[in-house]
Amino acid sequence: MVSTRSAKQHNDGDASDQGTKRSSPATKSEPGASASEPASKRTKTSALDEQQKELEAHGDALTWLHSNTAWSLAHPDIPSGQGEQDTADQGGDTARDPPASYTNPRKDAGAGGELGYPNSDLSGFQTLMCGMLLSKPISHTLGLRAIQTLLNEPYFFRSAKDLLDAGNEGRRAALWEARTQHKEKTATQLGSLAEGVTALCEGKGKDATDTLQPILDQALENCDAKDAEAVAEQVKKVLTAQVNGLGPGGVDIFLRRMQAQWHQVFPFADQRALDAAARFGLLDDKDLKKGTAHAAQVLAKSVAEHVGFPFDEAHDEGEEAECGRWWFVRTLDVLIGLDIEKQLDKAVKLANSDAK
DSSP states (O other): OOOOOOOOOOOOOOOOTTOEEOOOTTSOOOTTOOTTSOOSSOOOSTTHHHHHHHHHTSOSHHHHHTSHHHHHHHSOOOOOOOOOOOGGGSOGGGOOOOOOOOOOOOTTTTTTOOOOTTTEEOOHHHHHHHHHHHTSSSOHHHHHHHHHHHHSTTTOOOSHHHHHHHHHHHHHHHHHHTTOSSHHHHHHHHHHHHHHHHHHHTTSOTTHHHHOHHHHHHHHTTSOTTOHHHHHHHHHHHHHHHSTTOOHHHHHHHHHHHTTTOGGGOSOOOHHHHHHHHHTTSSOHHHHHTOHHHHHHHHHHHHHHHHTOOGGGTTOSSHHHHHHHHHHHHHHHHHHHHHHTTOHHHHHHHHHHHHO
8 A cells, every 4th residue: 555645735727718738837847758748737836846846755656646757657648540440431321421621710719729638728618528528439549639639720629619610521520630430420419519518508608608607507506505426416417418419427527627627516536536546545445435425535635635735725716726626636637547548557566666
Protein backbone atom coordinates (compact mmCIF):
# COMPACT_ATOMS: atom_id res chain seq x y z
CA MET A 1 0.00 0.00 0.00
CA VAL A 2 1.33 3.37 -0.97
CA SER A 3 1.60 5.98 1.74
CA THR A 4 0.10 9.46 1.48
CA ARG A 5 1.30 12.70 2.99
CA SER A 6 -0.19 16.15 3.25
CA ALA A 7 1.60 18.94 1.44
CA LYS A 8 0.47 22.43 0.51
CA GLN A 9 -0.13 23.20 -3.14
CA HIS A 10 -2.47 25.60 -4.89
CA ASN A 11 -3.54 26.31 -8.43
CA ASP A 12 -6.51 27.64 -10.31
CA GLY A 13 -8.06 28.36 -13.67
CA ASP A 14 -11.29 29.14 -15.44
CA ALA A 15 -12.97 28.14 -18.69
CA SER A 16 -13.98 30.67 -21.27
CA ASP A 17 -16.90 30.03 -23.57
CA GLN A 18 -14.69 28.90 -26.44
CA GLY A 19 -12.23 27.04 -24.23
CA THR A 20 -8.56 27.70 -23.73
CA LYS A 21 -5.45 25.59 -23.98
CA ARG A 22 -4.12 24.73 -20.55
CA SER A 23 -0.62 26.14 -20.66
CA SER A 24 1.38 28.92 -19.12
CA PRO A 25 5.01 29.96 -19.43
CA ALA A 26 5.00 30.59 -15.69
CA THR A 27 4.06 27.00 -14.91
CA LYS A 28 6.78 24.59 -13.98
CA SER A 29 7.28 21.40 -15.99
CA GLU A 30 9.36 18.39 -15.07
CA PRO A 31 12.57 17.84 -16.99
CA GLY A 32 11.83 15.82 -20.08
CA ALA A 33 8.11 16.56 -20.04
CA SER A 34 6.63 16.60 -23.53
CA ALA A 35 4.78 19.56 -24.95
CA SER A 36 1.60 17.50 -24.96
CA GLU A 37 1.56 17.27 -21.19
CA PRO A 38 -0.68 19.80 -19.45
CA ALA A 39 0.72 22.48 -17.26
CA SER A 40 -0.73 22.48 -13.78
CA LYS A 41 -3.56 24.69 -15.00
CA ARG A 42 -3.27 28.38 -15.73
CA THR A 43 -1.68 30.09 -12.77
CA LYS A 44 -3.74 32.49 -10.69
CA THR A 45 -1.32 32.47 -7.81
CA SER A 46 2.34 33.42 -7.82
CA ALA A 47 3.06 30.63 -5.33
CA LEU A 48 2.52 27.80 -7.84
CA ASP A 49 6.19 27.08 -8.50
CA GLU A 50 7.01 26.94 -4.80
CA GLN A 51 4.03 24.73 -4.10
CA GLN A 52 4.93 22.34 -6.91
CA LYS A 53 8.47 22.04 -5.55
CA GLU A 54 7.12 21.33 -2.09
CA LEU A 55 4.92 18.53 -3.40
CA GLU A 56 7.80 17.02 -5.33
CA ALA A 57 9.80 16.79 -2.12
CA HIS A 58 7.45 14.09 -0.87
CA GLY A 59 7.37 10.49 -2.05
CA ASP A 60 3.78 9.27 -1.88
CA ALA A 61 0.89 8.13 -4.06
CA LEU A 62 -0.81 11.47 -4.63
CA THR A 63 2.46 13.26 -5.34
CA TRP A 64 3.24 10.66 -7.99
CA LEU A 65 -0.28 10.81 -9.44
CA HIS A 66 0.02 14.59 -9.76
CA SER A 67 3.37 14.38 -11.56
CA ASN A 68 4.00 14.83 -15.27
CA THR A 69 5.33 11.28 -15.34
CA ALA A 70 1.94 9.94 -14.27
CA TRP A 71 0.11 12.23 -16.69
CA SER A 72 2.23 11.09 -19.65
CA LEU A 73 1.63 7.45 -18.78
CA ALA A 74 -2.11 8.03 -18.44
CA HIS A 75 -2.45 10.27 -21.50
CA PRO A 76 -0.01 9.30 -24.27
CA ASP A 77 0.05 11.19 -27.54
CA ILE A 78 -2.87 10.42 -29.85
CA PRO A 79 -1.65 8.36 -32.84
CA SER A 80 -2.69 9.21 -36.38
CA GLY A 81 -5.27 7.05 -38.14
CA GLN A 82 -4.29 3.54 -39.16
CA GLY A 83 -7.04 2.92 -41.69
CA GLU A 84 -9.77 1.93 -39.24
CA GLN A 85 -12.78 0.60 -41.12
CA ASP A 86 -16.40 1.45 -40.50
CA THR A 87 -19.45 -0.51 -41.60
CA ALA A 88 -20.32 2.53 -43.71
CA ASP A 89 -17.17 1.86 -45.77
CA GLN A 90 -17.92 -1.79 -46.41
CA GLY A 91 -20.96 -1.74 -48.69
CA GLY A 92 -24.55 -2.78 -48.11
CA ASP A 93 -27.33 -0.51 -46.93
CA THR A 94 -24.94 1.46 -44.72
CA ALA A 95 -22.56 2.46 -47.53
CA ARG A 96 -21.90 6.19 -47.83
CA ASP A 97 -19.78 8.31 -50.14
CA PRO A 98 -17.04 10.37 -48.47
CA PRO A 99 -18.34 13.85 -47.62
CA ALA A 100 -17.12 17.06 -49.20
CA SER A 101 -14.54 19.04 -47.23
CA TYR A 102 -15.77 21.58 -44.70
CA THR A 103 -14.27 24.71 -43.15
CA ASN A 104 -15.94 26.63 -40.34
CA PRO A 105 -16.78 30.09 -41.77
CA ARG A 106 -16.98 31.80 -38.37
CA LYS A 107 -14.31 34.54 -38.34
CA ASP A 108 -13.20 33.93 -34.75
CA ALA A 109 -13.60 30.15 -34.94
CA GLY A 110 -10.01 29.48 -33.88
CA ALA A 111 -9.91 31.93 -30.98
CA GLY A 112 -8.33 30.32 -27.95
CA GLY A 113 -5.79 28.31 -29.91
CA GLU A 114 -5.65 24.55 -30.25
CA LEU A 115 -7.85 22.59 -27.87
CA GLY A 116 -7.76 18.99 -26.72
CA TYR A 117 -9.10 16.60 -24.12
CA PRO A 118 -8.22 16.42 -21.29
CA ASN A 119 -5.40 18.97 -21.63
CA SER A 120 -7.53 22.07 -22.15
CA ASP A 121 -9.95 24.18 -20.18
CA LEU A 122 -13.16 23.50 -22.08
CA SER A 123 -16.58 25.09 -21.92
CA GLY A 124 -19.52 23.16 -20.55
CA PHE A 125 -20.79 22.33 -24.04
CA GLN A 126 -17.36 21.20 -25.23
CA THR A 127 -17.03 18.98 -22.17
CA LEU A 128 -20.43 17.44 -22.82
CA MET A 129 -19.51 16.77 -26.45
CA CYS A 130 -16.35 15.05 -25.26
CA GLY A 131 -18.36 12.95 -22.82
CA MET A 132 -20.67 11.81 -25.61
CA LEU A 133 -17.80 10.87 -27.93
CA LEU A 134 -15.80 9.06 -25.26
CA SER A 135 -18.81 7.00 -24.22
CA LYS A 136 -19.25 5.55 -27.72
CA PRO A 137 -18.53 1.84 -28.37
CA ILE A 138 -15.17 2.63 -29.95
CA SER A 139 -11.65 2.62 -28.59
CA HIS A 140 -10.59 5.43 -26.28
CA THR A 141 -7.93 6.44 -28.81
CA LEU A 142 -10.49 6.83 -31.58
CA GLY A 143 -12.67 8.90 -29.27
CA LEU A 144 -9.79 11.21 -28.42
CA ARG A 145 -8.81 11.58 -32.06
CA ALA A 146 -12.39 12.47 -32.96
CA ILE A 147 -12.41 15.14 -30.24
CA GLN A 148 -9.08 16.56 -31.40
CA THR A 149 -10.33 16.78 -34.97
CA LEU A 150 -13.73 18.29 -34.19
CA LEU A 151 -12.40 20.99 -31.87
CA ASN A 152 -9.66 22.25 -34.16
CA GLU A 153 -8.87 23.51 -37.66
CA PRO A 154 -10.64 23.52 -40.05
CA TYR A 155 -13.83 22.45 -38.24
CA PHE A 156 -13.65 24.29 -34.92
CA PHE A 157 -16.83 22.63 -33.60
CA ARG A 158 -16.71 24.49 -30.28
CA SER A 159 -20.37 25.34 -29.73
CA ALA A 160 -23.82 23.96 -30.39
CA LYS A 161 -24.24 26.54 -33.13
CA ASP A 162 -21.04 25.38 -34.84
CA LEU A 163 -22.41 21.84 -35.06
CA LEU A 164 -25.80 22.99 -36.29
CA ASP A 165 -24.37 25.40 -38.86
CA ALA A 166 -22.12 22.65 -40.26
CA GLY A 167 -25.09 20.42 -40.96
CA ASN A 168 -24.82 16.66 -41.09
CA GLU A 169 -22.39 16.77 -44.03
CA GLY A 170 -20.01 19.09 -42.21
CA ARG A 171 -20.09 16.86 -39.15
CA ARG A 172 -19.50 13.82 -41.35
CA ALA A 173 -16.48 15.52 -42.90
CA ALA A 174 -14.84 15.95 -39.50
CA LEU A 175 -15.51 12.38 -38.44
CA TRP A 176 -14.21 10.98 -41.72
CA GLU A 177 -11.01 12.98 -41.29
CA ALA A 178 -10.69 11.65 -37.74
CA ARG A 179 -10.77 8.13 -39.21
CA THR A 180 -13.04 6.99 -36.44
CA GLN A 181 -15.80 4.38 -36.52
CA HIS A 182 -19.60 4.73 -36.54
CA LYS A 183 -19.14 8.01 -38.38
CA GLU A 184 -22.62 8.27 -39.85
CA LYS A 185 -24.46 7.56 -36.61
CA THR A 186 -22.16 9.81 -34.60
CA ALA A 187 -22.65 12.71 -37.04
CA THR A 188 -26.39 12.45 -36.50
CA GLN A 189 -26.01 12.20 -32.73
CA LEU A 190 -23.80 15.28 -32.63
CA GLY A 191 -26.61 17.14 -34.33
CA SER A 192 -29.04 15.80 -31.73
CA LEU A 193 -26.68 16.93 -28.97
CA ALA A 194 -26.61 20.47 -30.34
CA GLU A 195 -30.38 20.53 -30.82
CA GLY A 196 -31.06 19.16 -27.34
CA VAL A 197 -28.74 21.60 -25.60
CA THR A 198 -30.13 24.51 -27.60
CA ALA A 199 -33.68 23.58 -26.60
CA LEU A 200 -32.73 23.24 -22.91
CA CYS A 201 -30.95 26.60 -22.87
CA GLU A 202 -33.19 28.61 -25.19
CA GLY A 203 -34.00 32.07 -23.88
CA LYS A 204 -31.63 31.71 -20.91
CA GLY A 205 -28.94 34.14 -22.02
CA LYS A 206 -26.28 34.60 -24.67
CA ASP A 207 -23.75 32.17 -23.20
CA ALA A 208 -26.22 29.60 -21.88
CA THR A 209 -25.49 26.96 -24.52
CA ASP A 210 -21.77 27.25 -23.73
CA THR A 211 -21.91 27.24 -19.92
CA LEU A 212 -24.96 24.91 -19.68
CA GLN A 213 -25.94 26.76 -16.51
CA PRO A 214 -29.68 26.39 -17.27
CA ILE A 215 -29.27 22.61 -17.15
CA LEU A 216 -27.73 22.80 -13.69
CA ASP A 217 -30.42 25.25 -12.60
CA GLN A 218 -33.14 22.87 -13.75
CA ALA A 219 -31.54 20.02 -11.82
CA LEU A 220 -31.29 22.13 -8.66
CA GLU A 221 -35.02 22.85 -8.78
CA ASN A 222 -35.77 19.17 -8.23
CA CYS A 223 -33.41 18.19 -5.42
CA ASP A 224 -31.50 19.33 -2.35
CA ALA A 225 -28.78 21.65 -3.65
CA LYS A 226 -26.47 20.48 -0.86
CA ASP A 227 -26.75 16.81 -1.87
CA ALA A 228 -24.07 16.42 -4.56
CA GLU A 229 -25.14 12.89 -5.44
CA ALA A 230 -28.76 13.96 -5.91
CA VAL A 231 -27.77 16.97 -8.02
CA ALA A 232 -25.61 14.78 -10.25
CA GLU A 233 -28.48 12.34 -10.73
CA GLN A 234 -30.83 15.17 -11.66
CA VAL A 235 -28.36 16.56 -14.20
CA LYS A 236 -28.09 13.07 -15.66
CA LYS A 237 -31.87 12.77 -15.78
CA VAL A 238 -32.31 16.11 -17.56
CA LEU A 239 -29.63 15.45 -20.16
CA THR A 240 -30.46 11.84 -21.01
CA ALA A 241 -34.15 12.70 -21.34
CA GLN A 242 -33.60 15.66 -23.66
CA VAL A 243 -30.57 14.67 -25.75
CA ASN A 244 -30.94 11.72 -28.12
CA GLY A 245 -27.87 9.49 -28.16
CA LEU A 246 -26.48 10.69 -24.83
CA GLY A 247 -26.43 7.98 -22.18
CA PRO A 248 -25.56 7.88 -18.47
CA GLY A 249 -21.94 6.98 -19.23
CA GLY A 250 -21.44 10.12 -21.30
CA VAL A 251 -22.95 12.27 -18.56
CA ASP A 252 -20.68 10.63 -15.98
CA ILE A 253 -17.63 11.69 -18.01
CA PHE A 254 -19.10 15.17 -18.32
CA LEU A 255 -19.77 15.48 -14.57
CA ARG A 256 -16.33 14.20 -13.65
CA ARG A 257 -14.84 17.17 -15.45
CA MET A 258 -17.53 19.79 -14.78
CA GLN A 259 -17.38 19.45 -10.99
CA ALA A 260 -14.44 21.86 -11.03
CA GLN A 261 -16.87 24.51 -12.31
CA TRP A 262 -20.08 23.17 -10.77
CA HIS A 263 -19.45 22.90 -7.05
CA GLN A 264 -22.96 21.51 -6.56
CA VAL A 265 -21.91 18.10 -7.95
CA PHE A 266 -18.57 17.92 -6.11
CA PRO A 267 -17.21 15.42 -5.23
CA PHE A 268 -18.14 13.16 -8.14
CA ALA A 269 -16.33 9.97 -9.14
CA ASP A 270 -17.40 6.81 -10.90
CA GLN A 271 -16.63 3.27 -9.78
CA ARG A 272 -13.78 2.80 -12.25
CA ALA A 273 -11.82 5.75 -10.89
CA LEU A 274 -12.47 4.71 -7.30
CA ASP A 275 -11.32 1.15 -7.95
CA ALA A 276 -8.12 2.54 -9.47
CA ALA A 277 -7.61 4.78 -6.42
CA ALA A 278 -7.85 1.71 -4.21
CA ARG A 279 -4.94 0.16 -6.13
CA PHE A 280 -2.77 3.00 -4.83
CA GLY A 281 -3.99 2.58 -1.25
CA LEU A 282 -6.01 5.78 -1.36
CA LEU A 283 -9.22 3.89 -0.53
CA ASP A 284 -9.88 0.61 1.24
CA ASP A 285 -12.56 -2.05 0.89
CA LYS A 286 -14.69 -0.47 3.61
CA ASP A 287 -14.77 2.81 1.70
CA LEU A 288 -15.76 1.10 -1.54
CA LYS A 289 -18.49 -0.98 0.09
CA LYS A 290 -20.19 2.17 1.40
CA GLY A 291 -20.88 3.32 -2.16
CA THR A 292 -19.46 5.70 -4.72
CA ALA A 293 -20.66 8.86 -2.97
CA HIS A 294 -18.89 7.93 0.27
CA ALA A 295 -15.72 6.75 -1.47
CA ALA A 296 -15.60 9.92 -3.59
CA GLN A 297 -15.88 12.00 -0.43
CA VAL A 298 -13.00 10.13 1.22
CA LEU A 299 -10.77 10.46 -1.85
CA ALA A 300 -11.62 14.14 -2.32
CA LYS A 301 -10.75 14.89 1.30
CA SER A 302 -7.39 13.14 0.87
CA VAL A 303 -6.61 15.16 -2.24
CA ALA A 304 -7.64 18.41 -0.55
CA GLU A 305 -5.43 17.70 2.45
CA HIS A 306 -2.56 16.75 0.18
CA VAL A 307 -2.63 19.99 -1.81
CA GLY A 308 -3.28 22.13 1.24
CA PHE A 309 -6.85 23.12 0.45
CA PRO A 310 -9.54 23.30 3.19
CA PHE A 311 -12.10 20.70 2.12
CA ASP A 312 -14.94 22.48 3.90
CA GLU A 313 -14.44 25.40 1.49
CA ALA A 314 -14.74 23.24 -1.63
CA HIS A 315 -18.33 24.31 -2.29
CA ASP A 316 -17.54 28.01 -2.31
CA GLU A 317 -18.09 30.02 -5.50
CA GLY A 318 -14.66 31.63 -5.87
CA GLU A 319 -11.47 30.78 -7.70
CA GLU A 320 -9.79 29.34 -4.61
CA ALA A 321 -12.50 26.72 -4.32
CA GLU A 322 -12.42 25.93 -8.03
CA CYS A 323 -8.71 25.36 -7.69
CA GLY A 324 -9.24 22.84 -4.92
CA ARG A 325 -11.84 20.97 -6.92
CA TRP A 326 -9.61 21.00 -9.99
CA TRP A 327 -6.95 18.97 -8.20
CA PHE A 328 -9.55 16.29 -7.54
CA VAL A 329 -10.50 16.31 -11.23
CA ARG A 330 -6.86 15.96 -12.23
CA THR A 331 -6.44 13.03 -9.86
CA LEU A 332 -9.44 11.29 -11.44
CA ASP A 333 -8.18 12.04 -14.96
CA VAL A 334 -4.92 10.28 -14.20
CA LEU A 335 -6.55 7.31 -12.47
CA ILE A 336 -8.99 6.77 -15.34
CA GLY A 337 -6.27 7.23 -17.95
CA LEU A 338 -3.96 4.71 -16.30
CA ASP A 339 -6.76 2.16 -16.24
CA ILE A 340 -7.78 2.77 -19.86
CA GLU A 341 -4.16 2.54 -21.04
CA LYS A 342 -3.67 -0.66 -18.98
CA GLN A 343 -0.84 0.97 -17.06
CA LEU A 344 -2.16 0.56 -13.51
CA ASP A 345 0.25 -2.23 -12.53
CA LYS A 346 3.24 -0.27 -13.80
CA ALA A 347 2.00 2.92 -12.18
CA VAL A 348 1.53 1.33 -8.76
CA LYS A 349 5.09 -0.02 -8.92
CA LEU A 350 6.45 3.39 -9.87
CA ALA A 351 4.52 5.11 -7.10
CA ASN A 352 5.70 2.55 -4.56
CA SER A 353 9.27 2.98 -5.76
CA ASP A 354 9.06 6.75 -5.28
CA ALA A 355 7.62 6.27 -1.80
CA LYS A 356 10.61 4.26 -0.60
